[in-house]
Amino acid sequence: MLKEERFEIILKKLELEGNVTYQGFTSVLDVSEDTVRRDIDYLHKNGLLTKVRGGALLRSKDPLSFQERESISTKEKDVIALKAQQFIKNGMTIFMDGGTTICAIVNNLAKDTNIRVITNNPKLIPIIVDFPHIELIILGGKYYKDPAVTAGAGTCLEVNNYIADLYFLGTCALNHQEGVTAIYKEDAEVKRIMVKCSKKVIALADENKLRSKETFKACDIEHIDTIITNLPSNDEQLNDFRGLDIQIV
Structure with a gap:
């Protein structure tokens, strides 16, 4: 057979x-x-x-299939954020970059979560203040208003000082051939270094970012370990990513 x-x-x-x-x-x-x-x-x-x-x-x-739980969340970023919780374990060092989905992940953490977050996303500061056991490290560099992150050569040098257990990679576009691409060159550079310095890379992408492509390369598809979307994991829109040795959640 x-x-x-x-x-x-x-x-x-x-x-x-x-x-x-x-x-x-x-x-x-x-x-x-x-x-x-x-x-x-x-x-x-x-x-x-x-x-x-x-x-x-x-x-x-599966209790983590939140698409069926409209009473919990109807927004794409919240579905992704809830799915992401299963990967977060106390004691981890986690890279988080920019975007509202990253903020949603932190908002959904248990209050006693004990992790270290390393980020170039200043918008996480007022959120993480309410979590007494999260150590927050903000990466320096030039602040870019449109992506709302710090970036540049200085930021990339700082990233190189760490090895993360996990990287929640916010995406502008995700394609099974080109991998993750970004709108801003500086943003792509930081993402690329974070991928290099991480043991596990989880790409976050709602259905509108799938099969799309932007100008600046962040990482190849083979550097991604897991993809989390707002879609049911057996949705046909994810078929291009099957058979690539990538976990789909």
């Missing part, structure tokens, strides 16, 4: 039953449990199901 045929059987069974187990599929697919595990890992990474201990759940039953 071809791998693609196994994928189709797994997804159809999920639609019917809502959950599957590794053991339950070994006989149905006539393959080893390790093969079923790899198939489910692949489908999870491409946003088509939710992997759990011992098997998988239908993605729509």
Whole structure:
């Protein structure tokens, strides 16, 4: 049986039953449990199901699928911000750059969150003041009014002093071929250095930024580990990003 045929059987069974187990599929697919595990890992990474201990759940039953929870949030940036919370762990050092989605992520943190935030986004200052256990490091440089960030050679030099566990990368445009591109040259330069100095890169993009392109290169698509959008992770608009070894949330 071809791998693609196994994928189709797994997804159809999920639609019917809502959950599957590794053991339950070994006989149905006539393959080893390790093969079923790899198939489910692949489908999870491409946003088509939710992997759990011992098997998988239908993605729509995932409590992090906030598109179905209109009572919680109706705005794209808030959906992205809520999805992002699962990646934030106490003790982390996190790069955050500019944009309102970044502010929404911080606004949705638990009050006892204990992390270090390194940012060129001054708009985070009045938000993080209310979080007693967040250490905030503001990167210097020239302030650019339109993107509302600090940038320039000095900012990039400061970024090089750190290694971040995680980088929430705000995007102007995200394309499966060109990667992340930016409207402003200086903004792209800072993003590029933050990518270089991060262990994990999570790109944030609402549906209007997908498959678009701006002038200045921030990073190639292979430098992105995870993409968070406001769309359901099995939405066809995300098909271009599947099979690229990128987690889709």
